[in-house]
Amino acid sequence: MQLTRHRTPDGTRWAVDGYWLPVDITLSQLLELSGDKMRELLHKTSRVESANGELLAPIDPLHEVWAAGLTYLRSREARREESAQADIYDRVYDAVRPELFFKAIGWRVVGHQMPIRIRGDSQWNVPEPELVLVVNREREIVGYCAGNDVSSRDIEGENPLYLPQAKIYNASCALGQAICLATPDELRDLQIRSEVERQRAKIFSGETTTAKMKRTPTELVAYLTRELDFPQGAFLMTGTGIVPGNEFSLMPDDQVRIQVGSVIVENRVCS
Numbered sequence: 039m040q041l042t043r044h045r046t047p048d049g050t051r052w053a054v055d056g057y058w059l060p061v062d063i064t065l066s067q068l069l070e071l072s073g074d075k076m077r078e079l080l081h082k083t084s085r086v087e088s089a090n091g092e093l094l095a096p097i098d099p100l101h102e103v104w105a106a107g108l109t110y111l112r113s114r115e116a117r118r119e120e121s122a123q124a125d126i127y128d129r130v131y132d133a134v135r136p137e138l139f140f141k142a143i144g145w146r147v148v149g150h151q152m153p154i155r156i157r158g159d160s161q162w163n164v165p166e167p168e169l170v171l172v173v174n175r176e177r178e179i180v181g182y183c184a185g186n187d188v189s190s191r192d193i194e195g196e197n198p199l200y201l202p203q204a205k206i207y208n209a210s211c212a213l214g215q216a217i218c219l220a221t222p223d224e225l226r227d228l229q230i231r232s233e234v235e236r237q238r239a240k241i242f243s244g245e246t247t248t249a250k251m252k253r254t255p256t257e258l259v260a261y262l263t264r265e266l267d268f269p270q271g272a273f274l275m276t277g278t279g280i281v282p283g284n285e286f287s288l289m290p291d292d293q294v295r296i297q298v299g300s301v302i303v304e305n306r307v308c309s
Contacts, residue, residue, distance in 0.1 A: 041054055042093060042096060042215065043149075044093060098144050112281055113278055142206065146208070148211070149215065177268075183215075183216060232244050
C-alpha cells in the first residue's frame, strides 16, 4: 500500500493507493498506531472516491526529518576525497555510534516534481539518493519513501563542523512520491537508482542496494530514538551509496530522478 498527500481546494488530504482516506485522518494519527494496526485500518478504508489534486511531499508540516551519514563505504570514500580532515570520517564509519543529524522540518520539505535548490555560496553540489524510513511513535519502522539529501560537498569538506550549512537550507530535502508501507525485513535489499539529466542528456547515473548499508535500518532508528521521543513519528534518511565523481556538480535546470524500491522522487534544480 502507498500513502500520498495532495493539495485540494480545502487544504491537504491523504490517500491510500489512489483513493481518499477519511477527511479527518492525518499521517500523525496513522503514526500513532502500530504497523499492524495501521495496515488493518487502511485495508478497511473504503476505496470509493479517487484522489486528485497536486501531489505534495508525503509528510505533515511538523514532522521532523533526520539523516544518517557514512552508512555506505562509497560515502566514506567520497568524504575522504573532499575533506582536509579525512581521518574523522574513518573514525565515524568504524564507530559503534552512527552519525545522525537533523535535516528538515516537514514544511520545508519539497515533493515529487517540485524544485530543489543548490546554494549560491557553494561550487560543488550533489544529489544524495537515500532510503527514507518512516517511523511511528512506538519507534517501529512502518514504511519508506525515496529521498534526496541535497548537499554542498565543498562546504562540508572545508570543515566537518560546517555540515549543517552544507545540508540544511531552503529546498535541500526532497521526499516522494509516496510512503510505501513495509516491514524492516522488506528493506534489506531494495534497489536504489539515480539519474541526472542536463539539457535532456543523461550526465550521471548510478545504482546501489540497501544490502550494502553498514548499519541496518533498525539499528539507525534505535540510536535516533534512544534519548529522543517522536510523539507524531519521524522520517530518517539512511545515507547514500551513490556519489558522483569529483568533477560533477549540479547546475540550475538539471533534472534529478531517484528511485528507491517502488517509489520515485524527481526534481528540477533551481538556484
